[in-house]
Amino acid sequence: MPSDFNRKSSGINEILDLKRRQISDEQRKKLENNAAEIFSALGLDLNTPGTIDTPRRFIQALFEATEGYDGDPKLVKVFDTECKGGPDCRLSQIIEGPIHFFSLCEHHALPFFGTAYVGYIAHEHIIGISKLTRLVRIFTKRFAVQERIGQQIANSLSALLQPHGVALLLEARHMCVAMRGPREISPITRTTFWRGEFDTNPFLRQEFLAACKNKN
Numbered sequence: 697m698p699s700d701f702n703r704k705s706s707g708i709n710e711i712l713d714l715k716r717r718q719i720s721d722e723q724r725k726k727l728e729n730n731a732a733e734i735f736s737a738l739g740l741d742l743n744t745p746g747t748i749d750t751p752r753r754f755i756q757a758l759f760e761a762t763e764g765y766d767g768d769p770k771l772v773k774v775f776d777t778e779c780k781g782g783p784d785c786r787l788s789q790i791i792e793g794p795i796h797f798f799s800l801c802e803h804h805a806l807p808f809f810g811t812a813y814v815g816y817i818a819h820e821h822i823i824g825i826s827k828l829t830r831l832v833r834i835f836t837k838r839f840a841v842q843e844r845i846g847q848q849i850a851n852s853l854s855a856l857l858q859p860h861g862v863a864l865l866l867e868a869r870h871m872c873v874a875m876r877g878p879r880e881i882s883p884i885t886r887t888t889f890w891r892g893e894f895d896t897n898p899f900l901r902q903e904f905l906a907a908c909k910n911k912n
């Protein structure tokens with residue numbers, strides 16, 4: 697039986713940490729003018745056919761890249777399962793990935809991007825597999841740091857499903873590292889997050905990580 701996500705989980709907006717973004721035309725024009733000033737100061741000639749619209753496109757692109765703040769109306773259903781606890785409760789993992797994501801580092805406003813693997817062990821509720829991708833996108837299409845994205849995905853999945861456990865692996869390349877600073881081109885930053893049974897059971901962690909490596 698599908699249940700209403702909004703009823704099931706008290707305060708969906710809080711769990712997903714949504715913002716109400718409403719920008720008036722006037723405000724948007726101001727943002728575009730500010731962007732134009734920055735681009736000009738950096739040396740970009742905004743008086744060519746190719747660049748005259750760049751400030752407008754830039755602001756629009758930023759809004760699209762951060763639309764995770766607006767939420768996702770399609771992230772709506774959780775389903776009940778048969779699991780009611782006790783000896784019949786099977787600790788089998790549901791693992792989804794690689795889920796590709798793009799995010800903006802909140803320190804430099806430059807992109808970082810990579811893949812997420814999300815795993816959980818269902819108890820009384822499950823969620824549609826595609827919704828795991830939507831959940832990752834909600835938290836990655838924002839200004840973020842990799843560590844917090846992981847916490848948010850793991851915590852929200854725990855809050856929504858109350859599963860036996862949640863596992864998460866994030867692998868990303870940070871443009872603020874590659875394009876500036878130490879200019880290391882290829883390092884990949886990996887973070888793992890464990891909740892519930894994964895916290896205490898090393899075999900479950902191994903199983904999860906082995907499944908993540910098996911990318912084909």
Ligand SMILES: [Zn+2]
Nearest residue numbers: 779781785819
């Ligand atoms: Zn159970």
Ligand SMILES: [Zn+2]
Nearest residue numbers: 801803804872
């Ligand atoms: Zn950065």
